[in-house]
Amino acid sequence: MSTYLVPVDFSKTADHAAKYAARLSFAMTNAKIILLNAYYVSEYESILPTPDMLITTDDRIADEISNRLAALEKLKTKLLEINPQAEVEVYLTRDTILRSVIDRVNREEIELIIIGSNGKKAKDESDIGSNAIKISKSSPVPVLVVPPKADYQSIRKAVLACDFKKVKEVIPIRALKNILSKHALELLVLNIHSGDNIDQNEEHFLHDMLKDFSPAYHYSDHPDTIKGIVTFAKNEGAQLIIALPKKYSFFESLLHESVSQKLTIKSHVPVLLLKD
Template sequence: MTIVACTDFSEIAENSVNYAGIIAKITGSKLILYHSYTLPLHVSNTILPVTSFEKLINNTYHKLEKRAQSLSKLHDIEVVAECSFSGFEDQLAFLIKKYRATLLVMGMARKSLEQDLLGNTTSSVIKNIKIPVFAVPGGVEFNEVKKILFACDTPLLVPPSILKRIKKTAQNLGAEVEILSIEEELNELEANTTPNESFNNTDTYLEGINYYYKNVRSNTVIETIKKEIQNIQADILIMMPRQYGFWEALVHRSKTRVMASGLSIPLLSLPV
């Protein structure tokens, strides 16, 4: 297993890197430490000789390499430093393919009106990168994970690949899972399906871990999830991002991406 952790050396990003190092140690994974280099504004507005430009890049890479070495020594794991000057998401996708990464770890920015309207880097990655993304809020340190909250529309529609990932995560962390089914409207499928029939598929793929269900009918999905996090003292939230077409995207935002800012616990986004 290979994990990619992104850093811009900010406090929030470095906190997520520390978290990624512990996850890599627990799972016996290789860690790729990635930084996308951007020229400072005052530098980009001036004409620099090639040697000065190369010096800036080399200094940044040496800083990244030093951080990788400290993580490797601290957690006794393999850490590779990767620094690029190209587009962040394009290079990120390249590295994921290059190392066959199965998890991406990033920092989660604090909530703001601007993020509500435009999103942020983490929410953009959740939308565009097709591997699980683990978003860690600033200041949240790794502690024993006892409870995982998996929020979804209906367990009947959760693909087996998602259920297997949830089971593996729970096994690795020794955690209990609550499956929170939130229904905004009663559709025909749900109306004609009994609870036992809905959960048969889920039971098959989650056998071997401790889990239970809770069904809630609510039109305020995000607030319901936040309330349940507090109720059960969840340590990690798992969600599946829903993809919308162009016209739908004008009136909808993925609830997973909305949750990717201002959350009090880490969010694991599992793409379908």
């Protein structure tokens, strides 16, 4: 079974990601989507009034839980209209979003976490969108970040962006092969630092590592790394960008919110953050 975990907070951003997950699940004969909502009330919130001078009483908490469960069921219905064959589970937790996601991943075999990314005009719309990078940093499974303008397309071509440096340490080959073996993808490997001297040993190692997938190799010397990747993906008609947020990788900078936000905002396709 292919299981997708989709954190939602009932924003347009999160709903868009959930619907993307439902369309993505069509490609799988046995798919499960978990809609996770985290309702965390801190100790301070339970004793201090809100800005509206309301106290978070047990009755208010119970009402909020009831409303959230109803909203989850409503979203579940929408997803089943998109893919009636999928299994959709609603899951409400009383912990923080980060802890809730990691706890669920540790208790069940999750193939992919799918998160909506906030756009330029909605930076504060979704708490989950603003926490996408924190979740990506902590998640032991791949995270797919869906930009607000990324409409679902059958994934036929993917761009793997790397810098041909410290390939053995940087490329999460097990996770990469797991993704590529499940999807018939045309893989385009983009060296985004082609102006630098390329270590021939590293290049040969990468070619050998990916030989089973027959990728095409491309080179870019665009002065703006993010723009170079996005432009290349668009020109090539790719439906996915694969990023490697790991030590030594140039994509390590993606773990800093400002850079990652640029990529997910500028990208017209989802960005897969892949780690071993």
